[in-house]
Amino acid sequence: KNEVEQSPQNLTAQEGEFITINCSYSVGISALHWLQQHPGGGIVSLFMLSSGKKKHGRLIATINIQEKHSSLHITASHPRDSAVYICAVRSREADTGNQFYFGTGTSLTVIP
Amino acid sequence: DTGVSQNPRHKITKRGQNVTFRCDPISEHNRLYWYRQTLGQGPEFLTYFQNEAQLEKSRLLSDRFSAERPKGSFSTLEIQRTEQGDSAMYLCASSLRSGGIQETQYFGPGTRLLVL
Numbered sequence: 352k353n354e355v356e357q358s359p360q361n362l363t364a365q366e367g368e369f370i371t372i373n374c375s376y377s378v379g380i381s382a383l384h385w386l387q388q389h390p391g392g393g394i395v396s397l398f399m400l401s402s403g404k405k406k407h408g409r410l411i412a413t414i415n416i417q418e419k420h421s422s423l424h425i426t427a428s429h430p431r432d433s434a435v436y437i438c439a440v441r442s443r444e445a446d447t448g449n450q451f452y453f454g455t456g457t458s459l460t461v462i463p
Numbered sequence: 464d465t466g467v468s469q470n471p472r473h474k475i476t477k478r479g480q481n482v483t484f485r486c487d488p489i490s491e492h493n494r495l496y497w498y499r500q501t502l503g504q505g506p507e508f509l510t511y512f513q514n515e516a517q518l519e520k521s522r523l524l525s526d527r528f529s530a531e532r533p534k535g536s537f538s539t540l541e542i543q544r545t546e547q548g549d550s551a552m553y554l555c556a557s558s559l560r561s562g563g564i565q566e567t568q569y570f571g572p573g574t575r576l577l578v579l
Contacts, residue, residue: 384567384568393570394556396567396568396570437506439505451508455505456504
């Protein structure tokens with residue numbers, strides 16, 4: 352079983368729709384990251400969360416530590432939002448490098 | 464461009480050959496991570512450095528893989544006697560670890576390896 356599960360795996364939306372991507376994890380964490388991966392492989396870090404909610408432009412990320420769940424929301428989606436969105440958690444283990452667990456990603460396609 | 468850079472961006476090699484990839488982190492970052500990502504999967508951790516010290520290697524990393532960061536700046540990842548299963552995107556990330564403050568990792572564009 353993966354330590355990080357994302358849903359849905361694939362998502363197609365019409366431009367302007369409100370989008371939600373979910374992430375559940377099974378380990379104790381010190382932080383959760385949302386990453387955006389563009390076609391061709393480039394990865395951009397969108398958010399790092401340890402509690403509550405963060406907003407950046409049309410993107411909103413929330414986390415519920417008790418429920419071990421996070422959501423990434425995109426308001427007024429646009430075709431340029433089309434990418435793979437990856438949830439990654441930093442485990443609350445001893446400070447070692449093998450501390451990041453990644454979900455398999457949600458592939459988002461926004462149609463004009 | 465002051466981000467993380469990786470070279471080459473693409474590499475095609477024959478099975479059994481050795482390949483070496485380079486990662487140049489953001490200059491003030493003291494931590495450097497290597498990940499591998501296969502098609503349709505999220506990245507998998509391979510190894511990481513704090514300055515020049517390699518602090519951890521994943522069990523995924525066979526003896527054919529070796530990584531160095533000799534001066535605590537750029538890093539190289541070498542794969543010896545490549546196998547077709549090594550075909551993947553190899554991602555590098557760097558971060559600045561300062562005290563107990565959580566750090567954000569910044570990813571490079573990756574090196575896509577194809578072993579024929």
